[in-house]
Amino acid sequence: MSIDSMFVHKMWNDHELEHMVKGGIPYPMLSDAGGKVGTVYGVYDENAGVEARGRFIIDPDGVVQGYEVLTPPVGRNVNETFRQLQAFQLVRETKGGEATPSGWRPGKKTLKPGINLVGKVWKEWKTTDAFD
Amino acid sequence: MAEEAAVGCARPTGGPVGEENQNETLQSQETLKEERSMIKVGQKAPDFIAPGYHKGAFVNVKLSDYLGKWVLLCFYPGDFTFV
Numbered sequence: 001m002s003i004d005s006m007f008v009h010k011m012w013n014d015h016e017l018e019h020m021v022k023g024g025i026p027y028p029m030l031s032d033a034g035g036k037v038g039t040v041y042g043v044y045d046e047n048a049g050v051e052a053r054g055r056f057i058i059d060p061d062g063v064v065q066g067y068e069v070l071t072p073p074v075g076r077n078v079n080e081t082f083r084q085l086q087a088f089q090l091v092r093e094t095k096g097g098e099a100t101p102s103g104w105r106p107g108k109k110t111l112k113p114g115i116n117l118v119g120k121v122w123k124e125w126k127t128t129d130a131f132d
Numbered sequence: 133m134a135e136e137a138a139v140g141c142a143r144p145t146g147g148p149v150g151e152e153n154q155n156e157t158l159q160s161q162e163t164l165k166e167e168r169s170m171i172k173v174g175q176k177a178p179d180f181i182a183p184g185y186h187k188g189a190f191v192n193v194k195l196s197d198y199l200g201k202w203v204l205l206c207f208y209p210g211d212f213t214f215v
Contacts, residue, residue, distance in 0.1 A: 001184075055204065058203040085204070089202065
């Protein structure tokens, strides 16, 4: 979503993005002229008249589980977005029975919060697990 | 005379020049205070309808139509920005 019109979205897709993504952009490119939606989400900059690189993960109940906002010159890390999405999905599937510690990615050990884990995380998780 | 402008990743914009209208400035500062708060994690995402372009067609998208699915909502400064 950006403040550009859907006509400009079409031109960008047809003339540039289609050369990068076969078949063009697979998801809807939304127009937020005037930045009204961006203002509600806290990413619209009135002075510049544009939206920051905001990324929101919204769960199936419509609840915001996480977000990241960057200024224009720095791009996102899509792998990190997917990692977070997979982590939130796992937590949801286990109904909160499992939590994903720092550095978790699919396949790595989760933690099971509960009275038996109090003060025992050091046995289950090492600082080296925080890194890939 | 028009000067050549540097091209960066932020979409360049202009605005009125000259003396500022005092009343307008005061008013906008007050509304800014009220509106400028980030939405919170763990709370409902504000619903919206937005026009857009999707696979060769112009569409209207309502966020709440996606209830039951995971949604990644991404904002960016503008089409044809470089990053």
